[in-house]
Amino acid sequence: MASDPLKTGGGLLDDLYREIILDHYRRPRNHDPLNTPTCSADGANPLCGDTVHLEVGLDGDTIDEIAFAGMGCSISQASTSMMTEYVKGRTVEEARKGAQAFQQMMTSGETQSIEGFDDIDALQGVAKFPARVKCASLGWKTLEQALEGGGVITTEEGHESND
Numbered sequence: 592m593a594s595d596p597l598k599t600g601g602g603l604l605d606d607l608y609r610e611i612i613l614d615h616y617r618r619p620r621n622h623d624p625l626n627t628p629t630c631s632a633d634g635a636n637p638l639c640g641d642t643v644h645l646e647v648g649l650d651g652d653t654i655d656e657i658a659f660a661g662m663g664c665s666i667s668q669a670s671t672s673m674m675t676e677y678v679k680g681r682t683v684e685e686a687r688k689g690a691q692a693f694q695q696m697m698t699s700g701e702t703q704s705i706e707g708f709d710d711i712d713a714l715q716g717v718a719k720f721p722a723r724v725k726c727a728s729l730g731w732k733t734l735e736q737a738l739e740g741g742g743v744i745t746t747e748e749g750h751e752s753n754d
């Protein structure tokens with residue numbers, strides 16, 4: 592692992608953003624399992640050892656409840672925590688759009704703004720670290736999988752030659 596964007600002293604991520612990420616990591620939101628999830632999915636990022644288990648409770652077309660559990664680096668867990676806060680109470684369609692916008696930001700490095708998702712700014716800088724993009728995207732990919740009906744995903748699709 593060449594670089595850790597959260598390391599202090601390097602000036603890699605703004606202090607404020609680092610604090611936001613670490614706050615979500617230490618106090619993850621929506622972390623209590625649901626009683627009756629409508630669908631669930633598991634995601635893994637083998638490159639870093641991150642895992643996410645996600646449960647979604649739908650009310651019609653709206654994400655009424657959402658919960659996650661997971662292990663791994665602070666970026667993967669904080670990003671998933673932020674994602675759950677954002678999508679809770681939104682429609683499936685809005686959640687899918689958010690997932691697409693977020694992943695586009697991560698892969699292109701272009702600034703995206705997602706209405707109502709202010710914490711996205713904190714993760715913007717992660718796009719500069721290719722090895723960590725999959726960490727930040729894991730929760731969103733797992734969400735997409737859950738909304739497709741569930742299952743297991745891994746961030747290692749195909750064999751992209753990064754690094």
Ligand code: ZN
Nearest residue numbers: 639641664726
């Ligand atoms: Zn990670």
